[in-house]
Amino acid sequence: MxxxxxxxxxxxxxxxxxxxxxxxxxxxxxxxxxxxxxxxxxxxxxxxxxxxxxxxxxxxGLSETEAVIPPWIELAQRKMGLHEVRDNKWLKEFLKSDGHALGDPAKLPWCGDFVETCIAVALPNEAMIANPYWALNWLKFGQEVSKDKPVLGSIGAAERNGGGHVFFVVGHDKDNYHALGGNQSNSVSIVKMPKGRVKGLRFPRTFSLPAKPLEFSAFNAKISTNEA
Known part of the structure; x- marks a missing residue:
């Protein structure tokens, strides 16, 4: 890629x-x-x-047929493993790198802040939704992507008790999306997100939508049940 x-x-x-x-x-x-x-x-x-x-x-002079890793996914991958307590200083610095942040990730739910920062830094011309820190507001972002045909870099919004959760799609299988996101076990990680919990998928408008959806892939990780 x-x-x-x-x-x-x-x-x-x-x-x-x-x-x-x-x-x-x-x-x-x-x-x-x-x-x-x-x-x-x-x-x-x-x-x-x-x-x-x-x-x-x-x-x-790069391959015309070679797939491109969306820049917001590359950025999110670079932050893999950052923990809201152990790496609090570095995580807070990243979440502020787009010019604003929700607050201390050790005290506040920060999945929306993480997604917003990755998008805002990688795609500075992308229109942002109102209150991106509320996960389910991401259902209003960008353009819709079919839940049956997810593409790399799709933004998924899922329901949970007390609110919602937002993440990036980096793979999927029959029952789950492979979700790269923040505030997953208090860190940036990849988990399995049951498709039944996901209300919708979105994609930025200022980046070319991939022509082909993701194929099924195997991924050995825990199934996420509550991201609080």
Whole structure:
């Protein structure tokens, strides 16, 4: 799969500035700006400027058929294992990196804050919903994705006692979505989320929707029952 690092390295080689950290593999606003400048310089007709699809990959000299890992998924994966107590300082810094945050993740439910931060940092032009910290509000985000045909990077909103839970879809099987999210066992982790609990799937509007849904895959993890 094409990754942010591969895209960044090509942009740097072509003379585009990515900020002081250069090609660090981290999706962010400087990378998005550089992609947009490259697309404009190349005269590419892009529906969602700043997103990388077949036209942009070809212009960069990357494989046209190679799948792209959505940048918000790459960013979320980099935070895997962060715990709300043990890693409180670093987790709070990340949740504030988009300019605002709900509060201390050790005291407040932060699944919505985590999803919002990943989306806001990776897709700075994406319209955000009102109160993204309330998980079920994500059912109003972006565009709808069929629950039967999830794509990598879909945002799922599930019901639970006392509220809801929001996560990223990184795989699925017959009965469960493989959910990458925050506030799962008090950390950033991947769990199995029963499909019956999920009210809907959404996807950003400023990033090209993958042409093919995810195929079933095996994943050995616990089934999530309550993310409080």
């Amino acid at each position: 094409s990754t942010t690092l591969a895209i960044q390295e090509r942009l740097v080689a072509l003379g585009y500035y990515l900020g002081p950290t250069g090609a660090d593999g981290v999706p962010g606003r400087n990378t998005t700006k550089a992609i947009i400048r490259f697309q404009q310089d190349q005269g590419l007709d892009i529906k969602n400027p700043g997103s990388v699809g077949p036209k942009t990959r070809a212009a960069l």
